[in-house]
Amino acid sequence: MTPVSREEASALDHKDPLAHYKTQFDLPDGVIYLDGNSLGPPPKAALARLQSVGETEWRGGLITSWNDAGWIDLPKACGAKIARLIGASEDEVIVADSVSVNIFKLAAALCAKAPGAIAYHTDEFPTDGYILQGLSSLTGAPLIRLAADAGHGALHSDISVLVKSVVHYKTAAVADIAAWETAAAEANVAIVWDLSHATGVLDMGMHAAGARYGVGCGYKYLNGGPGAPAFIYGERQAATTLNQPLSGWMGHAAPFDFAPDYAPAAGVERFACGTPPILSLSALDAALDIFADLDIAAVEAKAKMLGDLFLARIAPLGLESISPPPSERRGGHVSVRFEHGYEVVQALIAHGVIGDFRQPDLMRFGFSPLFLGYGDVWDAASMLASILETEEWRAAKYSARRKVT
């Protein structure tokens, strides 16, 4: 039941089985952080790990730490932890590079195996389309831009690869993975799922839904830190049939044989490329431990309730929500339209309520359930109401556009 008073919201926090996870994060006092869907806050364990990697492993162990501290195995170790969250087997996920680079590797490998067009929806996160545009000009593969609302009926046998988000970065609409995969199997299309806005907040069950390929980032709900490395999911059998184009030594079956010719490692491990970024990987590895005992379905359920509460609280403000309503499944965030959304978000930030803005007029608020409570969401909505009512956002200082919105 959605709380209808601040007291009810606090009461829900008191009996929330996930409430204690907040103590594992190092958040500044007085901040309500509604942007964990863009950059997760630092887990205390990740900060401590960065310190010890620097002091003990790098400074103390020097190069011996590649073996002694297990650095060389971190991409696989982190992959195994992420696999559990997305519903894959431990050896089907590897951490490497960025989402953009991983889309390139997977889409190029799939296209080389089964030549045809590469497709994406025009309203996808831009980098997904940019990468496919680059791949198309490199290989000559036709590019198909599907309308934002094109359903799986749009899949046809001329398409080799479709890149598609599970949770849309603006609306938070959730794709029906199983339905898309069924249609894709009939049309012989391979889908590369972008799991960036879904991993760590949505119960996806990639295997169970028949999904074979995916990419996602480490810096949003996984709280791995700014620019944390991304991951690739490749179903075991399927990944073994792919030749990835960035055939670097870390994806070689035996990198330290220093053999003259490339031979791919088994399964998804072949999608590694160069030397892994150990500082970032270590932070991600520690951050992932927070999820060790978590039931991801419970995480999704709480995110949904927080988002529903926010939508209910701001309903009287008359803002148009572009996100799925409470009756539908939704990712962890909510976006609402307001012509001066940029200024309002800046005013909110000045009051310690941090969300973000997406062109042209969207205020986006994320509800990471591991460090936010119902009381926080109640207070954030009150602050939004106050800023709109007083028109505080009109102050000139809030209109200066910064590079990152």
Ligand SMILES: Cc1ncc(COP(=O)(O)O)c(C=O)c1O
């Ligand atoms: C859905 C989605 N895909 C891709 C990216 C960017 O990926 P990267 O910068 O790791 O290449 C983002 C970043 O926010 C995103 O939301």
